[in-house]
Amino acid sequence: QVQMRETGPGLVQTTQTLSVTCTVFGFSLTSYGVHWVRQAPGKGLEWMGIIWGDGSTNYNSALKSRLSISRDTSKSQVFLTMNSLQTDDTAVYYCARLRTPYWGQGVMVTVSS
C-alpha cells in the first residue's frame, strides 16, 4: 500500500534553513520520481521540484537558487532543503507522485521573525 508522509519543524525563523522529510511506503524511490509541492495560506498550488528515480533533479526556476532535493533510498526518504527563508515561504509542503493519486497529508511550515 502506497503512502507518503511529510515531517517538518512547524516553525522556522526568517533567514534560516527549512528541512522537510518525506517518508514513503509501498514503492521504491529508485523506480518513481517524488515531487514537492507547496501551498501558501489561501493561495494556489506551486510545484517546487522533483527527484527522479535515477536521483537527478529538476527545480522551479524561481526557487532553484535556494532549493535542494535529495534522498536516502535505504530509508525510503526524500529531503527538501530550502535556505534563506522569508515569511512568504509560509505554506503547507506536500510530497507527491503527481502522475498518480498519491500525496502526503502535507506539513504546515510557518516562517516567522
Add this chain to the structure above:
Amino acid sequence: EIVLTQSPTTMAASPGEKVTLTCLASSSVNYIYWFQQKSSASPKLLIYYTSNLASGVPDRFSGSGSGTSYSLTIRSMEAEDAAIYYCLQLTSTPYTFGTGTKLELK
C-alpha cells in the same frame, strides 16, 4: 516556463447543471492532469493524460483538449463537487500548476 491560466476564476453552479472549466497553456503541452481540492485537504487526482478518469472518480467528470486548450467537464453538478480545481502540466520542466478555479454550489 509554461504558464497555465484557468477560467473562470470563480463560478457557481446549481445541482444538475453542466459545468465546464478551462485550462489554457502558454505553449503546447502533450497532456494535462486535473486535481480537486476541498478545504485544507491534499489535492485529489481526477483526470490523468487529459481524459483518463482516476480510480474511484465519478463518471460525471470528464476531460478533453489538446495543444494549448484543455477542459474539465462535470456532466451534472452535485453538492460534493464544490471545491477548487487545478490543472497541471507534466510535459516540460519546470512543471506548473494552473491558477485554479473555485467552484461553488448555487
